Amino acid sequence: MSLYCGIACRRKSFWCYRPLSTYVTKTRYLFELKEDDDACKKAQQTGAFYLFHNLAPLLQKSGHQYLAPQHSLLELERLLGKFGQDSQRIEDSVLIGCSEQQEAWFALDLGLNSSSSINASLQKPEVEKELTGSFTELRKALYQLNVKDASLLSTAQALLRWHDTHQFCSRSGQPTKKNMAGSKRVCSSNKIIYYPQMAPVVITLVSDGTRCLLARQSFFPKGMYSALAGFCDIGLS
Ligand SMILES: [Zn+2]
Known part of the structure; x- marks a missing residue:
């Protein structure tokens, strides 16, 4: 009996340890990407992108559910190229999380006016046709998404909205610039740092x-x- 308990406890501590370890590893990795622009840019190479248009995520209907398709950096560059946009627009993307295997996830809005590129927003119908999906109001689709995508897209939408509405410093009126991950914006004039609010x-x-x-x-x-x-x-x- 004592042997049985010993095995059970050891198993329990093993299972308790693993999720905690994964959580800590993921949090540390995300923190590194938020602080280091070069590391974040590198993570984009192997990362996955969720696309938005005017804060509505690109979704695909599958029966009664919605799926949120991911796109690689290469696919995104190809898409932007097809619509006559330069890949600099990808710098508008924001980091929204990562997988347990440390694949970084980003969100990019193709409809909002770009702050890092001179190009205007992409036309919604053309992009939807190209990507075989539709930009859908998140609030209406939220309960037809799986828990992971619902949470991720909510984070993404809030962060994209915050960047769109904080492009200028409230003290000096000068433009603010986001870091690569989009975890903060810095005023180009007086270096005030702005963080997303809750x-x-x-x-x-x-x-x-x-x-x-x-x-x-x-x-x-x-x-x-x-x-x-x-x-x-x-x-x-
Ligand atoms: Zn300022």
């Missing part, structure tokens, strides 16, 4: 024990309901 929110599930109070807005897709949620104001407690 907006605290509260979500509440009201229940009488067996039933939940849910609500829906008119634009929600059929069958979609939500618990009650709201933003926290400054100083609210």
Whole structure:
């Protein structure tokens, strides 16, 4: 019996150790890419890109589900070339995560005006046709994506939106420049560093024990309901 317990405990610690180790390794790797532009650029060579157009992710319909296709750097360069854009536009991409095998994942918006390139946004229908997908409003597709893609695309959309709305320094009015990973922006004039902000929110599930109070807005897709949620104001407690 004691031998059995010994094996069980050892097994338990083995399984406890592995996810923690993977988490630490991934976090360290992502931190390195956020701090080192050269390492981040190198990671793009073997990385995967999720594409957006005006903050709507490129999705492919598969039955009742949506899939979020990934594209390699080479495929992306080919796509940009086909639409007369230079590959410098890839510098607008933001790091959104990595796999357990340290394949870095990036997101790039082809519809927003580029800050690192003189080229205008790409035309949505042409890109959709070329990539056999459609740029879909994330909010409407969220529950038809798997958990990993839903989380990743939400992160990507928030980060892309933050970069799009923080292109100028609020102190000097001068342009800010993102680092390669997109984890910060720096003012070209007074070197103020801006980091992406988080907006605290509260979500509440009201229940009488067996039933939940849910609500829906008119634009929600059929069958979609939500618990009650709201933003926290400054100083609210
Ligand atoms: Zn400034």
